[in-house]
Amino acid sequence: MSAMLTLYVPRDSAALAVGADAVADALHAAALAHGAALQLVRNGSRGLLWLETLVEVATPQGRVAYGPVAPDDVPALWPALVAEADGTPSAHPLRQGVTDQIPYLALQERLTFRRVGITDPLSLDDYAAHGGWAGLQAAVGMDSAAILHEVTHSGLRGRGGAAFPAGIKWKTVAHAVATPGATKYVVCNADEGDSGTFADRMLMEGDPYLLIEGMAIAALAVGATEGYVYIRSEYPHAVATLTEAVARATAAGWIGDDVCRSGRAFHLHVRMGAGSYVCGEETAMLESLEGKRGIVRAKPPLPALEGLFGQPTVINNVLTFAAVPTILAQGGAFYRNYGVGRSHGTLPFQLAGNIRRGGLVEKAFGLTLRELLYGFGGGTASGRPVKAVQVGGPLGTYVPESQWDVPLDYEAYAAIGAVVGHGGLVVHDDTADMAGLARYAMEFCALESCGKCTPCRIGSTRGVEVIDRITLNRHQPVVRDQQVTLLRDLCETMVGGSLCAMGGMTPFPVLSALNHYPADFGL
Amino acid sequence: MNAPASAAPAAATADVPLTPRQQQALSAVLAERGALPGALLPVLHGVQDALGHIPPAALPVIARALHLSRAEVHGVVTYYHHFRTTPPRGRVVQICRAEACRSMGAEALMAHAQSAIDAHGCDTLEAAYCLGLCAQSPAVMVGDRLHARMTPAKLDALLVSDPSAQGEGA
Ligand SMILES: Cc1cc2nc3c(=O)[nH]c(=O)nc-3n(C[C@H](O)[C@H](O)[C@H](O)COP(=O)(O)O)c2cc1C
Ligand code: SF4
Ligand code: FES
Numbered sequence: 001m002s003a004m005l006t007l008y009v010p011r012d013s014a015a016l017a018v019g020a021d022a023v024a025d026a027l028h029a030a031a032l033a034h035g036a037a038l039q040l041v042r043n044g045s046r047g048l049l050w051l052e053t054l055v056e057v058a059t060p061q062g063r064v065a066y067g068p069v070a071p072d073d074v075p076a077l078w079p080a081l082v083a084e085a086d087g088t089p090s091a092h093p094l095r096q097g098v099t100d101q102i103p104y105l106a107l108q109e110r111l112t113f114r115r116v117g118i119t120d121p122l123s124l125d126d127y128a129a130h131g132g133w134a135g136l137q138a139a140v141g142m143d144s145a146a147i148l149h150e151v152t153h154s155g156l157r158g159r160g161g162a163a164f165p166a167g168i169k170w171k172t173v174a175h176a177v178a179t180p181g182a183t184k185y186v187v188c189n190a191d192e193g194d195s196g197t198f199a200d201r202m203l204m205e206g207d208p209y210l211l212i213e214g215m216a217i218a219a220l221a222v223g224a225t226e227g228y229v230y231i232r233s234e235y236p237h238a239v240a241t242l243t244e245a246v247a248r249a250t251a252a253g254w255i256g257d258d259v260c261r262s263g264r265a266f267h268l269h270v271r272m273g274a275g276s277y278v279c280g281e282e283t284a285m286l287e288s289l290e291g292k293r294g295i296v297r298a299k300p301p302l303p304a305l306e307g308l309f310g311q312p313t314v315i316n317n318v319l320t321f322a323a324v325p326t327i328l329a330q331g332g333a334f335y336r337n338y339g340v341g342r343s344h345g346t347l348p349f350q351l352a353g354n355i356r357r358g359g360l361v362e363k364a365f366g367l368t369l370r371e372l373l374y375g376f377g378g379g380t381a382s383g384r385p386v387k388a389v390q391v392g393g394p395l396g397t398y399v400p401e402s403q404w405d406v407p408l409d410y411e412a413y414a415a416i417g418a419v420v421g422h423g424g425l426v427v428h429d430d431t432a433d434m435a436g437l438a439r440y441a442m443e444f445c446a447l448e449s450c451g452k453c454t455p456c457r458i459g460s461t462r463g464v465e466v467i468d469r470i471t472l473n474r475h476q477p478v479v480r481d482q483q484v485t486l487l488r489d490l491c492e493t494m495v496g497g498s499l500c501a502m503g504g505m506t507p508f509p510v511l512s513a514l515n516h517y518p519a520d521f522g523l
Numbered sequence: 524m525n526a527p528a529s530a531a532p533a534a535a536t537a538d539v540p541l542t543p544r545q546q547q548a549l550s551a552v553l554a555e556r557g558a559l560p561g562a563l564l565p566v567l568h569g570v571q572d573a574l575g576h577i578p579p580a581a582l583p584v585i586a587r588a589l590h591l592s593r594a595e596v597h598g599v600v601t602y603y604h605h606f607r608t609t610p611p612r613g614r615v616v617q618i619c620r621a622e623a624c625r626s627m628g629a630e631a632l633m634a635h636a637q638s639a640i641d642a643h644g645c646d647t648l649e650a651a652y653c654l655g656l657c658a659q660s661p662a663v664m665v666g667d668r669l670h671a672r673m674t675p676a677k678l679d680a681l682l683v684s685d686p687s688a689q690g691e692g693a
Contacts, residue, residue, distance in 0.1 A: 017656050017671035049658040193653060195621035201655040233568075233605045234654055236667060272568055274603035277652065291563030291589075293602040309560065351658060353626035358658025381627065390622055426657065428626045440625065444652065 006058035012045035026074035044206020046117035047360030065096040116206035135325030147221040153332030155344025160317030172304040173222040176312035184224035191280035194393025196352040196424030200318035204238040208245035214321030277448040340366035343409040353426035384429040392421025395505035397512035434517035445506040456503025474522025548573040613646035623657035
């Protein structure tokens with residue numbers, strides 16, 4: 001049989017960074033050499049990142065995965081792929097089985113990421129064929145109050161870190177009035193500066209129309225006609241993919257002058273950051289979009305009332321907007337039924353750092369760190385014991401083993417002084433030096449501080465010095481203990497006296513390292 | 524290109540005038556992006572993409588076109604880590620130093636890269652703070668190409684190879 005062979009090779013940065021383009025080239029070359037007809041789809045990533053480059057082949061049993069494939073593997077892999085397409089499973093060592101049945105994927109509850117890795121990210125046909133635009137089409141037939149009701153009822157909270165209810169924010173903007181002649185805005189925070197997080201990037205590269213659809217629904221709900229996506233400059237592929245997707249969605253009439261034949265306009269623009277972590281803070285982002293230095297603004301006024309160019313503005317994270325089409329298509333109650341307590345829905349967790357099976361795991365809130373670390377992640381990449389896990393980015397705490405059974409839910413984490421944040425987990429093995437990591441947290445704050453308030457601007461530099469004095473004097477108990485007291489005082493000043501979470505939360509990783517791993521500080 | 528051979532290596536100060544090529548690129552960027560709302564960052568990106576850096580002599584031109592003061596433009600250029608006012612030497616090699624990459628040996632990789640680049644002296648080494656490849660650490664960007672699961676040996680191979688022959692991640 002020489003039927004068309006259909007293969008999938010991701011175009012996600014995570015795959016490109018391990019040679020996916022070269023794998024794709026090698027597959028084309030093999031097809032040419034064997035005179036085979038090949039359809040090669042460049043999909044998003046399935047999120048099984050230890051298996052990238054993951055090559056999938058369409059078979060009568062569904063898609064079958066091989067990975068991690070290097071360009072040199074292709075000649076030997078080719079006959080296996082051809083046999084597989086005809087329904088004959090191969091014995092190739094890289095064979096991972098039917099993709100959807102790989103436990104890492106099968107055990108997930110993918111709502112936001114359900115299309116990522118399956119479709120061609122820029123194909124409008126693929127998007128529509130896999131349930132795309134259903135949320136926007138439903139929203140077009142609803143009034144603002146009805147959309148706001150669904151989003152509020154879903155229990156969706158901001159996925160960028162602070163977990164503020166999305167429906168309440170949107171309602172404030174919907175009821176605010178723009179200056180005559182001006183417009184309200186919808187702004188997407190795609191700055192994703194936290195180490196250990198890559199879900200925003202994967203979504204933008206793997207299913208960009210979902211973000212566009214979510215932002216269009218927000219625009220209808222609040223009465224905005226202009227939107228911006230602010231993407232960090234470290235993500236050139238996400239910028240390129242989303243820019244192209246916006247152009248195609250506009251040309252097809254999904255957004256633009258007449259959103260989905262609603263008679264209402266929504267023009268979306270992609271903007272690029274310039275290497276500043278603090279520009280992920282929403283008001284610093286607005287300054288940056290206005291063409292200024294990314295300095296944090298004092299609140300009030302809330303951006304919901306006086307945001308971009310002084311007008312009422314919705315600002316949400318990529319994953320917040322991307323959850324909305326599902327809510328509109330399936331109803332707020334459907335989404336609300338996932339999760340525990342007041343943490344409704346799902347969170348795309350990101351397993352990163354020293355972990356054997358790193359990747360993206362979308363699950364309802366309520367599972368534990370231990371399940372993620374060992375059930376999904378398989379322990380450390382180094383094979384050594386896990387020592388600490390930083391949850392929630394560089395401003396999140398180091399969570400010690402005694403707390404790995406606490407359910408991942410916003411309130412349960414707050415109760416132990418930790419944060420779920422954007423759902424990133426960075427794993428460290430027992431070789432990690434926690435005093436060194438605490439020092440790095442202060443160093444990073446000093447580097448990225450916008451400089452507006454003293455505790456953050458000066459305190460972070462002092463923090464580095466004090467931690468150095470602690471570790472240098474680890475055998476001088478009197479000096480060392482004085483410096484520890486000083487460090488605690490300094491952290492208290494930063495927590496209490498900083499305008500934003502940069503200075504206000506940098507003490508979280510520092511103090512958690514000190515409290516849970518005192519030996520690393522010589523205590 | 525028109526500068527006499529004895530001139531300082533590259534425009535590092537505002538008194539070095541723009542070359543005709545630079546002027547042309549700057550005008551094109553201003554024509555395309557100057558009227559955008561909050562145009563300054565898009566304009567600066569455009570200039571840096573076209574010229575590899577933002578020549579100091581471009582600042583007054585940008586300020587005039589956008590009705591800003593020179594100080595405002597200078598303030599923005601210097602605030603953001605991404606913008607550079609001098610051309611980089613050779614390729615820009617960025618090594619991620621953030622937490623996930625630290626957990627997989629980024630600091631040792633950085634030290635290795637530093638000595639390699641010091642030895643051959645033809646590239647620019649910089650730190651990055653997360654490249655979004657945290658499950659495949661350590662991560663590196665060379666020019667505009669990403670590389671994950673980097674090791675000192677792989678980095679050496681990358682740095683000696685001809686950049687134009689390099690596929691992303693290969
Ligand atoms: C220093 C700092 C960095 C931040 N970085 C991000 C970021 O990269 N992405 C993000 O969505 N929110 C970030 N935030 C949170 C935003 O200020 C804001 O809460 C968020 O964009 C609101 O959207 P959400 O409600 O959908 O989460 C950051 C906050 C601070 C203080
Ligand atoms: S805490 Fe730091 S980053 Fe935040 S406003 Fe103050 S100086 Fe700026
Ligand atoms: S921490 Fe290095 S790529 Fe994210």
